Ligand SMILES: Nc1ncnc2c1ncn2[C@@H]1O[C@H](COP(=O)(O)OP(=O)(O)O)[C@@H](O)[C@H]1O
């Protein structure tokens with residue numbers, strides 16, 4: 015729904031502007047802009063260049079150097095010596111469950127907020143945005159205490175519930191905007207055709223808003239996959255170690271000034287970062303549009 | 313009215329429970345425990361005592377706290393206001409321009425900036441640990457040595473600029489995306505009309521492009537200020553607040569107080585100050601965005 | 606098949622100062638085609654949606670077959686609504702759209718369902734559209750699919766909210782006739798909402814005229830046309846609308862603007878401040894002076910093919926007069942007007958209510 019008329023007009027205006035752009039930009043301008051772009055690309059890509067070269071280098075060092083003999087040795091070692099397979103499984107399970115929980119909670123809440131008719135409705139929206147801006151680093155100590163009190167430390171349930179909650183305000187708000195674009199008469203028609211509100215939501219509204227559900231699912235998964243602060247305070251058990259925790263631990267014990275095993279850390283980093291980047295870049299348009307909408311909203 | 317909405321209120325419930333449990337609850341708990349001498353271990357862990365505003369008076373008298381505030385402000389101004397905002401705006405303008413000219417290098421730059429942003433924060437910290445390494449980091453070993461310059465102890469000598477640069481690297485994409493989105497909504501006829509009126513490129517930029525970005529700029533600025541203010545992982549990975557407390561920002565201070573010195577009550581007071589400041593920014597944000605609507 | 610009653614129903618939206626529907630009372634007979642007619646914003650849609658269960662009345666009751674439905678969920682009311690925008694499910698094929706209400710009800714096997722969908726599709730001539738998606742249909746085709754989805758259910762009541770307003774003029778007139786014939790064939794009680802008086806006149810068994818949420822008149826098309834209950838109905842129905850001019854009483858006669866004397870209709874009730882209404886076809890136009898005819902001057906003639914509308918200046922009023930196609934007086938021509946007996950409607954100037 016979101017890629018409705020707004021996008022077409024934007025595309026149209028793009029064409030118009032391009033067509034109207036003056037010919038013959040001066041070569042100095044072109045040179046200057048390109049020089050800036052080269053600097054930008056170097057600045058932003060060089061750290062990744064190091065990550066990927068080091069991961070395939072049997073004795074990687076802290077500086078960029080192309081491995082004499084590229085090898086998968088580092089990857090083999092993180093699985094055999096550091097139980098990284100377990101961490102991957104844990105992460106997939108936690109991020110996947112978080113995603114499912116978030117999609118359900120967000121679909122229900124976003125739809126309800128979109129359809130609710132109440133004088134103070136805008137205040138709910140503000141409250142949600144307020145929560146969204148609350149820094150986790152400020153509440154991590156209470157969250158630690160709460161998780162301990164509720165027995166949520168060192169448990170999948172704790173990880174899943176907390177990660178589902180972290181992204182919830184933003185996702186609810188995002189999804190509400192998607193639902194606002196689904197005309198009400200569609201679900202009303204379904205009610206009249208004999209459906210309950212819940213089934214009309216599932217059969218009619220959700221399929222129509224499936225782009226939004228896709229964005230929410232993707233963002234929920236990525237956020238839970240990448241998040242590390244809550245993992246650090248919630249998990250001590252080796253059995254529950256996730257990818258970011260494995261990476262963090264290896265970084266603490268292997269990296270630094272003592273025993274530098276950059277190759278191992280880099281290999282873990284690659285497996286930690288690549289799914290995020292791949293998923294994000296594949297769905298870039300949708301994700302970026304969602305984020306832009308988030309800033310524009312209200 | 314209420315009966316009519318009851319289904320919808322029920323629909324909000326699952327999300328509301330999660331938010332109450334993990335957002336509102338912890339915030340209230342921080343407020344409460346900041347008024348006690350609760351500790352992580354020892355007698356005070358089992359039997360916290362109500363101490364009134366003691367934690368706050370102690371905090372405001374603590375010179376470390378004011379160092380931390382100064383560090384936080386420096387970090388926010390350097391990495392968010394100047395770095396991410398300035399660079400993000402400049403990049404958005406250049407990339408938008410490049411798109412009109414069909415210069416593909418702009419697209420590559422866009423992708424590179426985006427990649428640094430979607431990359432997990434922890435990795436960002438780690439990558440810059442390696443970049444800055446005194447003996448073998450790429451900055452010293454590759455760049456400076458190829459220029460014939462001698463190595464610089466980046467983190468030791470310039471800790472604050474070092475974490476600022478790392479955070480600029482990590483977070484510039486957000487403002488860039490926001491501004492690119494805003495640039496695309498400027499109707500092209502404005503430019504055409506201006507061109508017909510004889511305005512040159514600079515005039516069009518000053519008179520039309522910048523003013524139409526102003527409302528969104530305020531929101532973007534507030535929003536990155538808030539998120540930068542809570543920065544934890546990047547700094548913890550790079551310097552853990554050091555050397556000394558040169559890069560100890562408020563989130564690290566709260567963490568270290570609670571988990572290293574085990575004084576939860578005192579740590580909570582710091583958290584409450586953080587939440588309070590953040591709340592002020594958030595209210596400003598909401599007022600601004602409501603005024604826009 | 607059902608009888609529908611609105612019993613003193615009122616509804617005000619919280620954001621609005623005045624009620625959208627104001628003490629509405631209506632009784633729709635079994636099998637009747639009732640048209641709800643009124644200008645945009647007069648509360649037609651709200652009245653319809655309350656019957657469907659999509660809005661709740663603040664007060665009053667709505668009954669189907671004598672049983673109150675206001676507490677029932679929309680799904681339990683067994684009424685079908687054709688939305689102005691058709692509300693076709695965009696992610697389903699036309700076939701799935703039409704069979705959706707049947708699938709929901711689970712009374713039929715898949716085979717029975719499909720053959721029923723085919724029958725309805727044949728009835729509406731949309732068999733070839735069944736595999737398509739709504740986005741691949743024209744407005745007229747979408748309208749038929751929406752209709753098919755309503756018909757296939759065999760509901761107790763059909764509700765239609767301006768279903769023809771998104772069609773082009775030619776298709777609209779064509780569909781009017783078809784829809785009316787279809788309703789007679791199916792015999793299902795139908796409430797049809799429109800703001801188009803011509804649509805209302807041609808389709809309705811009875812017309813309920815609404816303004817500002819209030820029922821102005823309920824009657825057969827002839828009845829509301831010939832005997833409008835008040836000035837609003839008089840001016841809303843008919844094209845061109847009824848001529849309304851200021852007048853006063855003078856014994857057994859009425860003196861209109863410009864000094865035109867016409868005979869007062871029999872049984873005229875009290876009141877002094879009055880206005881007189883004359884339909885464009887209730888005024889005869891003569892070229893030569895005659896006794897009792899009122900002289901006036903032609904402003905302009907508007908030929909419409911089968912008829913001509915002659916605009917005449919009478920005092921400070923402008924009268925529209927319908928004449929045969931061969932009468933086309935030039936501007937400035939003096940003409941003589943005569944009101945047809947029985948064509949004179951008198952209204953109270955302040956309340957607008959009809960006095961005869
Ligand atoms: N959901 C709503 N909220 C507030 N006001 C409404 C709503 N729906 C309709 N109204 C108002 O109620 C009045 C009647 O509307 P409606 O029934 O849609 O009129 P119609 O269908 O005759 O054009 C209008 O003034 C309209 O603005």
Ligand SMILES: [Mg+2]
Pocket residue numbers: 646649650651766
């Ligand atoms: Mg309507």
